[in-house]
Amino acid sequence: MIEWGSFVIVAVASLVGACLLVTIAALGIRLFEAGTRARGVDPRTGRLALAGARALFGVCGAVVLFGVYLIVPALH
Amino acid sequence: MKDSIAVDISLMVALVIVLALFFDFTNGFHDTANAMATPIATGALKPRVAVSIAAVLNLVGAFLSTEVARTISGGLIREGDGGIQITPTMIFAGLIGAIMWNLATWLLGLPSSSSHALFGGLIGAVVVGTGFGAIDPGVLLSKIVFPAVLAPVIAAIVAFVATKLAYGLTAGRTEDSARRRFRVGQVFTSSLVSLAHGTNDAQKTMGVITLTLIAAGFQAAGTGPEFWVIAVCALAIALGTYVGGWRIIRTVGTGITDVSPAQGFAAEASTTATILASSHLGFALSTTQVASGSVIGAGLGRKRGAVRWRVAGRIGIAWLVTLPCAAAMAAIAELVARLGPLGVAADALAGAIVIALMFRRSRRNPVNSRNVTGEVPIIEHTPTVVMPKVPPIIASAKPTKPAETPKPAMTEESAP
Numbered sequence: 001m002i003e004w005g006s007f008v009i010v011a012v013a014s015l016v017g018a019c020l021l022v023t024i025a026a027l028g029i030r031l032f033e034a035g036t037r038a039r040g041v042d043p044r045t046g047r048l049a050l051a052g053a054r055a056l057f058g059v060c061g062a063v064v065l066f067g068v069y070l071i072v073p074a075l076h
Numbered sequence: 077m078k079d080s081i082a083v084d085i086s087l088m089v090a091l092v093i094v095l096a097l098f099f100d101f102t103n104g105f106h107d108t109a110n111a112m113a114t115p116i117a118t119g120a121l122k123p124r125v126a127v128s129i130a131a132v133l134n135l136v137g138a139f140l141s142t143e144v145a146r147t148i149s150g151g152l153i154r155e156g157d158g159g160i161q162i163t164p165t166m167i168f169a170g171l172i173g174a175i176m177w178n179l180a181t182w183l184l185g186l187p188s189s190s191s192h193a194l195f196g197g198l199i200g201a202v203v204v205g206t207g208f209g210a211i212d213p214g215v216l217l218s219k220i221v222f223p224a225v226l227a228p229v230i231a232a233i234v235a236f237v238a239t240k241l242a243y244g245l246t247a248g249r250t251e252d253s254a255r256r257r258f259r260v261g262q263v264f265t266s267s268l269v270s271l272a273h274g275t276n277d278a279q280k281t282m283g284v285i286t287l288t289l290i291a292a293g294f295q296a297a298g299t300g301p302e303f304w305v306i307a308v309c310a311l312a313i314a315l316g317t318y319v320g321g322w323r324i325i326r327t328v329g330t331g332i333t334d335v336s337p338a339q340g341f342a343a344e345a346s347t348t349a350t351i352l353a354s355s356h357l358g359f360a361l362s363t364t365q366v367a368s369g370s371v372i373g374a375g376l377g378r379k380r381g382a383v384r385w386r387v388a389g390r391i392g393i394a395w396l397v398t399l400p401c402a403a404a405m406a407a408i409a410e411l412v413a414r415l416g417p418l419g420v421a422a423d424a425l426a427g428a429i430v431i432a433l434m435f436r437r438s439r440r441n442p443v444n445s446r447n448v449t450g451e452v453p454i455i456e457h458t459p460t461v462v463m464p465k466v467p468p469i470i471a472s473a474k475p476t477k478p479a480e481t482p483k484p485a486m487t488e489e490s491a492p
Contacts, residue, residue, distance in 0.1 A: 002217070002218050002222045003218070003358070003359065006357060006358045006359040007226060007359050009353075009357050009359075010230070010350070010353045010354050010357045010358075010359040010361070011230045011233075011234075013349070013353035013357060014230060014231075014234050014346065014349045014350040014353045014354075015233070015234050015237065015349075016349075017345075017348075017349035017352070017353060018234045018235070018237075018238045018342070018345045018346040018348075018349035018350070019234075019237060019238055019241055021265075021345045021349070022238045022241050022242050022245075022341065022342050022345050023241055023245065025242075025257075025258070025261050025341065025345075026241065026242050026244075026245035026246050027245060028257075029246055029253075029254050029257045029258070030245060030246055032253075032257070033253055033254070060261070060264075061264075064264045064265075064268060067268045067348060067352060068268070068271065070352050070356055071137070071140075071268065071271050071272045071275055071352070072140050072275070073140065073141065073275070074140065
């Protein structure tokens, strides 16, 4: 009666999706802070960290856009 | 059947459309909390800004949804070929039950599923109209009862893990800066929830109206919703969202647990992921139940974070009784409506009076954009008018800060 198979798939997908987004965002935040702090001491490392943070924020943006893609039926 | 035809069919259809749009409106303002309760609670978005974004995204979402509802009840009721015919009168009674329940739960500040209220109302009306044989108990269990239990559990687990991750990975970082960035993230995740809501929920009302028009012979069978139907449904849900069910927003945002930006982001990410997964991988879950479950999970995931189980328990009870209560009210409405035109008129009048009474009752302790992040009173039946908290040392008459009087500054009710 209840489709346990699809339920498990939904559960796993939700867990993976949410954790992925949170991990990327949190790492981005962490790197950004490290970058801002290191900038005064070691400009090169600081710049690198900031660039990494921006890249991670960019990935977050891509995840959000993927969400929009999933929501809008006309896109698929 | 005879009874329902007794009322002029086009008048009945007009009544159903009006009620369906009002239901759509309550659907919108009931569900603003799903997307916007946590960003409002953490200060990521100002209350008015939050409901405006949600309203616009619901409007856009409603136009984006293209899937046509083939059945009113989603298979719960054996309708269509070989089954029973759901008459406009039944839909009318069902909508009355659903609206009553949505408003009652709003008055109590409880997030409950609008779809369950709608299905409950239809079931109640159809059972009175044609008997219990019209209901498919298997579908009822697999589409309503089990998902209702599983949705909050899975959302809570996902949000719990996500919150642990968010805290763990940013441990020791400058609090303020991390909080600010999580707040920015919340804006995006909650917007996604709003958009998803618009594409899903407005479509339900479009289905009800379209199928009513088809049943009454005003529209060819098998055709999709007319443009005006899409437009008015989109507007109704957006307006409801903008008006904002502040009572429910307060319960979800500050009643269940005190949400920090990291928790809010984790909760919203979990809600978004769970809703998107459920709607694309074939296991429908109620947005309302997912959102509330996420907030509970986020509360559990924080060190020394406390979930107010009394509030959570009340929400749980509301979920359990949503379907039967809406069904009972719709059943009564259907019984009366079967008396003929006078019965339908009596239903409409009684409904209008009850709605007016509930709105009047809500004014005794108003919740709006100004006090939405305040404390949630545990006892909801306090007969007192909300008094401004007077400092106990009134005799000393020092013009100190008036404890908790909200500032009637920018977020004035009538501002935008």
